Amino acid sequence: MEQQLPAGRRPRLVSSLGLGQRCCEVTLDQERGLLAWRHPRRGGENYFVPTSEIIAVEETELNKKQRNTGKWQKLAKPHAFTVYYVKKARNHRWWCRDVTFWCGDENLCNQWTQALKELLEMQKCRPKQLLVYINPYGGKRQGKKIYEQKVAPLFSLASISTDVVITEHANHAKDNLFEVNINKYDGVVCVGGDGMFSEVMHGLIGRMQKDSGIDQNNPKAPLVQCNIRIGIIPAGSTDCVCYSTVGISDPVTSALHIIVGDSQPLDVSSVHHNNTFLKYSVSLLGYGFYGDILKDSEKKRWMGPMRYDYSGFKTFLSHHYYEGTISFQPAKHTLGSPRDKDSCRTGCYICKESEQQLAEQQKKCGLKHEEDEEEWKVIKGKFLAINAVNMSCACPRSPKGLSPAAHLADGSADLILVRKCSRFDFLRHLVRNTNQDDQFDFSFVDVYRVKSFQFTSKLSEDNGSNVTDIGKKRFGQFCRDHPACCCNIADSTWNCDGETLDSSAIEVRVHCQLMKLFARGIEENCKDEAAYSHSSIEHLL
Ligand SMILES: CCCCCCCCCCCCC/C=C/[C@@H](O)[C@H](COP(=O)(O)O)NC(=O)CCCCC
Numbered sequence: 001m002e003q004q005l006p007a008g009r010r011p012r013l014v015s016s017l018g019l020g021q022r023c024c025e026v027t028l029d030q031e032r033g034l035l036a037w038r039h040p041r042r043g044g045e046n047y048f049v050p051t052s053e054i055i056a057v058e059e060t061e062l063n064k065k066q067r068n069t070g071k072w073q074k075l076a077k078p079h080a081f082t083v084y085y086v087k088k089a090r091n092h093r094w095w096c097r098d099v100t101f102w103c104g105d106e107n108l109c110n111q112w113t114q115a116l117k118e119l120l121e122m123q124k125c126r127p128k129q130l131l132v133y134i135n136p137y138g139g140k141r142q143g144k145k146i147y148e149q150k151v152a153p154l155f156s157l158a159s160i161s162t163d164v165v166i167t168e169h170a171n172h173a174k175d176n177l178f179e180v181n182i183n184k185y186d187g188v189v190c191v192g193g194d195g196m197f198s199e200v201m202h203g204l205i206g207r208m209q210k211d212s213g214i215d216q217n218n219p220k221a222p223l224v225q226c227n228i229r230i231g232i233i234p235a236g237s238t239d240c241v242c243y244s245t246v247g248i249s250d251p252v253t254s255a256l257h258i259i260v261g262d263s264q265p266l267d268v269s270s271v272h273h274n275n276t277f278l279k280y281s282v283s284l285l286g287y288g289f290y291g292d293i294l295k296d297s298e299k300k301r302w303m304g305p306m307r308y309d310y311s312g313f314k315t316f317l318s319h320h321y322y323e324g325t326i327s328f329q330p331a332k333h334t335l336g337s338p339r340d341k342d343s344c345r346t347g348c349y350i351c352k353e354s355e356q357q358l359a360e361q362q363k364k365c366g367l368k369h370e371e372d373e374e375e376w377k378v379i380k381g382k383f384l385a386i387n388a389v390n391m392s393c394a395c396p397r398s399p400k401g402l403s404p405a406a407h408l409a410d411g412s413a414d415l416i417l418v419r420k421c422s423r424f425d426f427l428r429h430l431v432r433n434t435n436q437d438d439q440f441d442f443s444f445v446d447v448y449r450v451k452s453f454q455f456t457s458k459l460s461e462d463n464g465s466n467v468t469d470i471g472k473k474r475f476g477q478f479c480r481d482h483p484a485c486c487c488n489i490a491d492s493t494w495n496c497d498g499e500t501l502d503s504s505a506i507e508v509r510v511h512c513q514l515m516k517l518f519a520r521g522i523e524e525n526c527k528d529e530a531a532y533s534h535s536s537i538e539h540l541l
């Protein structure tokens, strides 16, 4: 049955279709893009699926066994179609579910499949052609198996074509991205951990700057945004970027985020030393504790993800602290604060506000660099950890992350300074990174929302490093010849998204929304397995 609507409006299909052994009323609201039915069993549960979350629609041949039971026996040749759709479960997990509707009238069946397929055709943000890089050695070395068994069948169901490259060495993906005909693809997918994601991101951002004639070595260069989206299939050791952007580390959920073609902009920090580009970072830039863990864990790669627990324990026991100066520019443009109770969620208004500011700034200055004379704050001291995070850094080890209120795309990073304290106090802080308690509520922990910062270790100052050091220029030397000082004599290393940096003296700048992921962001938690609750969607029908 088709409802009469004013010209130009897409009709609403309402039919009584077979589902299993019974009939149910199925509605397709083409104007609003919503498929709905009430399950004839399961207590008459209502199902509501936005067409943006339908993966595929297929004509279905009902098999003999199905036909020989119940009602269908009476139909000479029932016609059927199957709808594959996203079903949302607890903890942000997405499944691919299917439902098969049937009827005796071939025309009606065709009308339904046609209408659904047309609605799918209208989803223009969905990728059709993807370039996939698989790191076969990431995490528990399951990348290839995960892709072949869990992801490839979903891509094929969604009619996505892929070119797959299994990497043979580190930087294979990055180098390849500088050569490949990138315009052929709607996106790039990486199967691996944060290190693999970082490689692909460096390839894409680097390629973009090269093609636009931007010198990455200039720390003040206005970088060109990268519009080719990256999808992450988690198969690494930490999978923080994936977890912090979709809310779970699960290959099927991530594959579905890619298929439905959502976009999540991401802030990217550039890291320089003496006018030389070192790296980009999207998750953690950590000096001290997380740098030392990474350095130690690299020698234990054979242990897989467990290497971080082993090195984490060792590093905690060593209790090293490092002396240095941090100078930073507070992020005054953004509305939030690291102590906010709310986290960055799908459609976040704070990130939207930053997006608008960015658009206005680009309209005003184009690609010209705007001189930034905003104040610098300088902090010198002895630190157990200096962590700068562009996102919450939530991961299975730390479900709310190192900075739970950090935003994915607000043009700022949260700078967390953990000063020298007792082992017991440091442990209390670390434990709060893993539970619901406030990890910043300690006298020895400070957190700032910043748009740029610089760090120089005392050691590199003493050795006369010539990195631009605003702290040194304005405040002169500090802690020199301090007789009671028992700082670690060696420098720590920066952990930049799981890669070590060669220099301890660095300059960091956050680039608002420099790139985009295939992700929806983290949705407010769904209460139960039902795709949508009845009350939230009822008003649409
Ligand atoms: C009582 C013990 C408490 C331990 C505290 C645990 C808190 C863990 C926070 C982890 C934040 C992770 C930030 C992301 C870092 C990744 O970029 C990086 C590389 O990941 P991958 O390429 O997938 O290997 N991972 C790490 O540096 C590991 C840090 C883990 C520390 C235990």
Ligand SMILES: Nc1ncnc2c1ncn2[C@@H]1O[C@H](COP(=O)(O)OP(=O)(O)O)[C@@H](O)[C@H]1O
Pocket (backbone or CB within 6 Å): 134, 135, 136, 137, 138, 139, 140, 166, 167, 168, 169, 170, 171, 172, 191, 192, 193, 194, 195, 196, 197, 199, 235, 236, 237, 238, 239, 305, 498
């Ligand atoms: N075929 C390969 N052999 C060795 N190293 C690789 C290969 N492919 C990618 N890499 C490198 O491995 C590093 C870690 O990969 P990642 O997938 O993040 O695993 P993990 O999460 O276990 O660290 C990345 O920095 C990447 O550059």
Ligand SMILES: [Ca+2]
Pocket (backbone or CB within 6 Å): 267, 389, 390, 391, 406, 407, 408, 409, 410, 411, 412, 413
């Ligand atoms: Ca941010």
